[in-house]
Amino acid sequence: MDPRLRNNLGGSSSPYLRQHADNPVHWQQWGEEAMEWARERNVPILLSIGYSACHWCHVMAHESFENDEIAAVMNANFVCVKVDREERPDIDAVYMNATVAMTGQGGWPMTCFLTPDGSPFYCGTYYPPTPRGGMPSFTQLLEAIADTFTNRRDEVDNAAQSIVTELQRASGGIPYGGAPIDAELLNAAGRSILGVEDIPRGGFGGAPKFPPSALLEGLLRQFERTGSGEILGGIERTAEAMARGGIYDQLGGGFSRYSVDAEWVVPHFEKMLYDNALLLRFYAHWARRTGSDLATRIAKETAGFLLSDLLTENGCFASALDADTDGIEGLTYVWTPTQLVEVLGAEDAQWAADLFRVTDTGTFEEGASVLQLLRDPDDWSRWQTVSDALRAARAQRPQPGRDDKVVTAWNGLTVTALTEAGLALDRSDWIAAAAECAGALLDLHLVDGHLRRASLGGAVGAPTGVLEDYAMLATGLLALYQATGFARWLDAAQQLLDVTLDHFADPAEPGSWFDTADFAESLVTRPRDPLDGATPSGASSVAEALLTAAALTDAGRSSRYAQAAADALARATLPLERAPRSAGHWLTVAEASLRGPIQVAVVGEGSLLADARRLAPGGAVVVGGAPDSSPLLADRPLVDDGEAAYICRGFVCDRPVTTVVELANQLNTTSHTAM
Template identity: 65%
Template sequence: MTMAPAGNRLGDATSPYLRQHAENPVHWQQWSDEAFAEARERDVPVLLSVGYAACHWCHVMAHESFEDPALAAQMNDGFVCIKVDREERPDIDAIYMAATVAMTGQGGWPMTCFLTPDAEPFYCGTYYPPVPRGGMPGFGQILAAISSTWTERRDEVHRASESITEHLRANAGPVPPGPGIDGRLLAAAVAAVLADEDPRAAGFGGAPKFPPSALLEGLLRAAELGGDREALAASERACAAMARGGIYDQLAGGFARYAVDADWVVPHFEKMLYDNALLLRAYAHLARRTGDPLAARITAETVGFLDDALWTGRGYASSLDADTDGVEGLTYVWTPAQLRQILGDDDGAWAATLFTVTDDGTFENGTSTLQLPADPDDAERFASVRVRLLAARAERPQPARDDKVVVVWNALAVTALAEAGAALHRPEWVERAAVTAEAIWSLHLVDGVLRRASLGGRVGEPLAALDDHAALATALLTLHQITGENPWRDRGLEVLDLAIDRFADAEAPGAWFDAPGGSLITRPRDPVDGATPAGASLMAEALLTASMLAPESQAARYGELADQTLTRAGLILEKMPRSAGHWLAVALARLAGPLQVAVAQTPDSDGALAAQARRLAPGGTVVVAGARDASPLLEGRGPVDGADAAYVCRGTVCALPVTDAQALADGLVLASTT
């Protein structure tokens, strides 16, 4: 067998995270059959390192260990070294994170795993310092111990790898069907979530505190479809607390990944596309439902952040780093003296009070993050201060951006932009959603196969996962609803059919694999909603939406699969509802009928009734508008007495058509509470 060439082989990667390691003296290579063949030929273990571009401790370990010539030589001599971007290969990340948690009781990134040449893990951990520190062994010690064990006690290695691989495979089965999803189960799930609310600082749980992104949409639907006023109040409190805290960028918009404290003051400064896409949907939903000016402002500013900070020209970039020049928060934090220097004494003192910038500091070394406990009385002065501070901040060093375009996160952004634009009368947001969807479709669908990520217009080799397919299907179907253009529907159904063919578990109806089939040691699946919705819960949403938009010959199949998929969510909703936010949102929509509004329009329609339908309809409602017979929901339905007419249906039961906004509002209230 021919040996692979020596040296670092990451320079041509389509992942910026991998390219960040292309100058390491480590002989990194990407995950491939060739890498494992080299390990077998050299008779050495594989050192697998998994991380992502915005990860602070990934950068720390890279600087401390992977740039160190002595440690790199130790890695090169004793191992085949593989680097994986978890965002590009979530399947690999899921398998070995499960192994890491099983072995150590905890996980995180960077993830460091040692594998046999058959890819079976036998020792796993996360960050290791270069030398012993804080009770942790040094990375060089770990490398030496693994090499010694591999050489001298190979039988122990194989026993460990066989044991953990058997554990992974035993736990890779589908979640069994749980209790039936009915109003009682969903009400209990909402009540359990609300019982975990932080009564002082809002949100759920303690430090570190993450934005309850998918959960917010579920709670808002519980308010609209179930009449749960406390669910709405909790959503309003969480949204207000985050918007006014340090986790939100008070100058340029956009949310950081989480707060390290329970009060939303100090963020972990990385900004992820997926958080901002999911939160955009929730804030737009809240603004549409309540008219809250804060929610409306945050919605618009979050769109601005996406366009200004993450737009690549071919989709949205994945993230902004937590670090700037190796220092967390360097770009974003302030002292009172800095504010006075930029704004002058009067405005500087005013801004310090307004943004809670103190002499002692709320962050590190006497610096403060910017918070906004209350809106100022002087809006013009506030706008001037923000503009000047943002200009000054632009002169500082800036965090790096991961320009990788990931299908699922862009799809979440498309759905949020389209819904926000339609509900809040911002057609330019709908247009941005369409441009993004077209960019994803034209580049990432290659010979009928969806690819997960691209960089600079070059699509990567890794295949798309279940969540990519499901989120993209929903995004395309959303664009169809809002634009009335049938090609978006046809594309959405095409992607959905691809997902069904490639990810359905033939032996367990309603269960789904997260990754394509292949040569990995197990095929991962995780139906629990995390920082992003689970692939299976996204699939439930796509199927439910398709069941109302597809031609009759296809609709029944999608509806049956949606119901089978939701059946698998019963145990999650019952046992861990805080990790079932997207499931809750989809289940509530299903229990409501689901609701559909078809607006039959006249040739000279001004679109006002359709706009009202999109503003008034509860989340999860399918709304279409167009001429008679323009879509399955408009078959045989036309205007009434020369005016646009709205047909409101709950499941298969429809009310008489209405032609004015008040009658439509009354009909939606009746349909959503019946």
């Protein structure tokens, strides 16, 4: 029997694909072999894209892909290909653009029908097993697509060619234009973002609400520059609403992917590594800047969640916890008053129900409530006892599945977050965990000088790294270098950035980046998306890495990195002007660039380095060590045989300072004299 006449997902490096290994569908993995089989059979490709923590992906799998009759229709008329969007973001990006172009919206599960060469001709998302809500059944769709492909092939080929042409036309980079990166542009972007703030409930825009981590970090850096109380108020309203709402796990720490309502009460319960890394970075930064007790607590609990729930055996971090438990969304997390009494007894249960907003009617399904903490407890000792008991009881419940796939980019975000949070909150153990993760990534994911996208169980997968993988890991390595002074991290970051400049930059458009390397697999179009979404874009992330590296490296590399960062930021002016809510990380990087970025070099041993790390704004480069021990410390002598801090902005430096008062004054001043 042809080995392709069976499900071939069992050996995949993706937990999501392995979830479908027992389907009666003859799923194939993406690749030339599947396309060749489609050409041999002269049938279309049915491409299904999703990810392991996706609730509606599970629904469609149970309804259709596990159904023998529907699977028989799929197998008879299509070559069926499964793709994990997290393992192959390049494939996801191409066909998501096609789906949005055809339907006006996208999402997962994504269902696309392709010609045997991979050109899309019909795309959609979820389809029910029976007609519902104006949608055809999945079987009706399959039969209609198969009939059209067989009997109206010319129309299919013409439609596919038209779609590919449009995708290629739309895949250009952001043009130069608009205002330069200056204070006026960034202040206007901040006002625009705050102009859509949901002031009573926090957040920007309406439901569903996703954690605006990049926007918050960008606004926090703007607050550091301007001192604006209006900006700080907007930051604090959103950050506190999320931290006290149901989107945050009040017992176990960590944030869910989004809230289905405008009040942050009911989450979509999956917990993603990237969300929690980005939010850890922000809350630690907020805590460092303002001393907020709430920010400090949330940062500590979120770091605790990462290290307890997502840490893998090799020291890296798993991708996600599932939204569902035993097929039921939220089963692990929600509570009824009766359940509280069973665990706590009547008196403590009543106190906890009032504190956590657990009611008889409930805030979720079937009278259950998602825990909120809208005010601080009046008795922290009692709260600790109660929360410990509830946490222990919850641990006895069925638990959501974990996607153990280690994604390079998301682990890079985590390295950055743990390092910066460790410095901010004096947690050397977090920095050690970041270093262990970074070392494991370099040992396993860096193969012949090129990054791989992901690994599973200590075995690296075949898909090559995309732009965000190189950029986000480089940024994490640079953060580690600043924290530890170990040259390994700087050397590795430079290696990654050199590959990025050589293989991802668009030679025809300086400052524009492709999301895939020129040595990667060719798809029907080469994807690039410079706008920020749930995670920072690869383009804004590489701008951050280059801007930071330019301040840390030797003169030869520094000028190349600085010019590339400047070119990238020159293309950020249009999104910052016209769509600042989709340019949160661009705002973050631009705020650092506008201030120099600030570089602080501390020579000698003493408390001045810790003071610099505490006082310097987000995006500043801070290193310490002996004179001439690193490029930024070259020609930086001790002052009167004691420690000294040298502060520069771009190519302009202040006189060295030796006290924390002088250091604080220089970091807050706006006029500088070249030395």
